[in-house]
Amino acid sequence: MDAVIEVDGLTRRYRSTTALDAVSVRFERDVIHGLLGRNGAGKTTLMSTVTAQEWPTSGEVRVFGQHPHENEQVLPRICFVREEQQYLDDARASHAFAAAAMAFPRWDQEFAERLAVEFKVPEKTRIKKMSRGQRSAVGVIIGLASRAEVTFFDEPYMGLDAVARQLFYDRLLADYAEHPRTIVLSSHLIDEIAHLIEHVVLLDEGRVVLDEPVEELRDRAVTLVGRADAVGELTAGRTVLQHEGMGRTSRTTVLGGLDAGERRRAAELDLDLLPVSLQQLVVHLTSQRERHEQQERSTS
Amino acid sequence: MSAETRPSTTSSITQQAVHRSPYARVPAAFRLHLVNRQIIWIPLIVFGGAWALSLGIGLWAQRLDGGPGPGDPVYTGSGQAALWCLAFMAAYSGSHTFPFALALSFSRRVYLLGTLLVFVLIAICYGIVFGAAAAVEQATDGLGLHTYSHALPFLVADGIWVAGLAAAVVALMLMLIGFGASMLYRRFGVLVFWLVLLVLTVLIVVAVLLTVQTVGWDGLWGWFDRQTALSAAGWSGLVAVVMAGVDYGLIRRATA
Numbered sequence: 001m002d003a004v005i006e007v008d009g010l011t012r013r014y015r016s017t018t019a020l021d022a023v024s025v026r027f028e029r030d031v032i033h034g035l036l037g038r039n040g041a042g043k044t045t046l047m048s049t050v051t052a053q054e055w056p057t058s059g060e061v062r063v064f065g066q067h068p069h070e071n072e073q074v075l076p077r078i079c080f081v082r083e084e085q086q087y088l089d090d091a092r093a094s095h096a097f098a099a100a101a102m103a104f105p106r107w108d109q110e111f112a113e114r115l116a117v118e119f120k121v122p123e124k125t126r127i128k129k130m131s132r133g134q135r136s137a138v139g140v141i142i143g144l145a146s147r148a149e150v151t152f153f154d155e156p157y158m159g160l161d162a163v164a165r166q167l168f169y170d171r172l173l174a175d176y177a178e179h180p181r182t183i184v185l186s187s188h189l190i191d192e193i194a195h196l197i198e199h200v201v202l203l204d205e206g207r208v209v210l211d212e213p214v215e216e217l218r219d220r221a222v223t224l225v226g227r228a229d230a231v232g233e234l235t236a237g238r239t240v241l242q243h244e245g246m247g248r249t250s251r252t253t254v255l256g257g258l259d260a261g262e263r264r265r266a267a268e269l270d271l272d273l274l275p276v277s278l279q280q281l282v283v284h285l286t287s288q289r290e291r292h293e294q295q296e297r298s299t300s
Numbered sequence: 301m302s303a304e305t306r307p308s309t310t311s312s313i314t315q316q317a318v319h320r321s322p323y324a325r326v327p328a329a330f331r332l333h334l335v336n337r338q339i340i341w342i343p344l345i346v347f348g349g350a351w352a353l354s355l356g357i358g359l360w361a362q363r364l365d366g367g368p369g370p371g372d373p374v375y376t377g378s379g380q381a382a383l384w385c386l387a388f389m390a391a392y393s394g395s396h397t398f399p400f401a402l403a404l405s406f407s408r409r410v411y412l413l414g415t416l417l418v419f420v421l422i423a424i425c426y427g428i429v430f431g432a433a434a435a436v437e438q439a440t441d442g443l444g445l446h447t448y449s450h451a452l453p454f455l456v457a458d459g460i461w462v463a464g465l466a467a468a469v470v471a472l473m474l475m476l477i478g479f480g481a482s483m484l485y486r487r488f489g490v491l492v493f494w495l496v497l498l499v500l501t502v503l504i505v506v507a508v509l510l511t512v513q514t515v516g517w518d519g520l521w522g523w524f525d526r527q528t529a530l531s532a533a534g535w536s537g538l539v540a541v542v543m544a545g546v547d548y549g550l551i552r553r554a555t556a
Contacts, residue, residue, distance in 0.1 A: 072322040075405040086399040102328035103404035
């Protein structure tokens with residue numbers, strides 16, 4: 001594995017707001033990454049900075065080993081599909097595709113036309129008159145057909161119905177299988193994209209909270225359900241992410257997996273061990289961080 | 301299809317990049333402005349419309365005077381309408397193509413070079429159309445109506461081609477100013493935009509007052525009076541070159 005994007009100590013401030021706070025992260029070649037986090041976590045700022053649309057207050061960004069800002073050796077190899085992309089005024093989808101074809105060296109026009117039919121993008125409607133979902137489809141098509149070596153999708157599904165979203169996921173995976181490239185997918189629909197992504201970067205308040213392969217995340221947390229005293233026995237001394245008490249039964253999610261001995265003990269105690277979904281883990285990790293900060297504020 | 305059950309992949313498209321010229325995509329940035337051709341058609345419509353309107357006013361004025369006669373010709377300023385339209389269209393073009401240009405991963409330098417090429421092309425076309433209109437007016441005595449909107453004495457004194465050249469360079473200057481204004485707004489927001497306009501106005505007023513204090517009003521007007529279409533083209537060209545640099549300075553850190 002080698003990194004195509006290297007971010008070191010990246011800080012981005014807007015007056016009194018710190019959007020990114022000393023972020024260091026790497027995005028590996030030919031891997032689909034999920035860039036997750038709450039609204040305002042810094043996802044779009046990170047993507048904008050890596051694609052040279054923004055610039056760091058401090059720190060360094062390298063793409064393909066070079067600084068991307070004003071770098072025509074790097075930029076044609078990057079495509080960034082924004083959540084609310086502004087297109088040329090009065091342009092139709094075909095105009096946007098024609099412009100993209102001129103800009104991206106690996107553009108596949110036949111693929112773009114096929115996707116336009118599949119996503120039912122109207123041919124004669126101006127983009128600004130399209131529905132939000134149709135506009136999102138135009139962005140998704142540009143992102144896929146660009147075949148850019150690094151492609152960012154920032155909340156690409158806005159307004160897309162469930163069928164269109166599934167179509168996007170299917171076409172993304174199929175095209176990635178044929179033409180592997182580095183894809184960074186920012187999304188709030190975490191469970192929907194969980195099966196797509198191989199690596200997760202979780203941002204919270206401008207900091208990296210999690211940066212791990214999805215496979216390793218499976219052992220990152222576990223939920224125990226059963227008698228409250230039995231659950232308490234196995235969760236004692238562990239970091240509790242979430243706890244729900246229901247009479248004599250409790251449901252507790254703790255950080256870290258269980259070893260073989262603990263699993264045996266859980267079976268003896270008749271406890272159910274449930275895997276924690278990626279979405280649950282993200283929610284737990286971000287809310288746990290908030291709780292910690294609140295506690296620190298109240299004690300100081 | 302989960303990450304682990306994906307089909308085996310073909311070779312990666314992420315290979316060692318072929319070194320390309322940093323200006324290889326300038327033609328693409330140029331064509332971005334011409335995807336829809338409003339920047340050409342709208343100024344042409346304004347040009348023709350303003351000319352027709354000035355002719356109509358000339359005809360009406362002469363009817364009041366009892367029809368075309370050997371009196372003084374009527375000179376109108378309608379030839380400049382298309383200039384202001386071009387300045388507006390340049391600002392509009394900047395504000396509407398720039399965010400999409402960033403989405404297409406153009407560097408700001410390449411985008412600006414493509415934009416400058418479009419402006420130069422349009423300015424040349426405008427100069428040719430303006431010169432041709434001036435020639436038609438000269439040949440037909442203001443289209444038979446004794447009314448001149450392009451063949452103004454100041455502009456055609458050194459020949460039609462000088463009038464066309466002056467029109468082209470002034471058009472280029474105004475487009476670069478319009479584009480710069482839109483980039484100023486995009487980079488710094490509306491408050492700074494108006495503050496800069498205010499400061500520039502104050503600077504111009506102070507410069508005029510200092511000049512008048514030194515050489516008097518007669519000296520100032522005398523300087524303007526001595527200018528020709530060719531020198532106006534030269535001054536406009538100078539401003540255009542400065543504005544091209546200012547535009548790059550503004551766009552370097554402008555965001556979508």
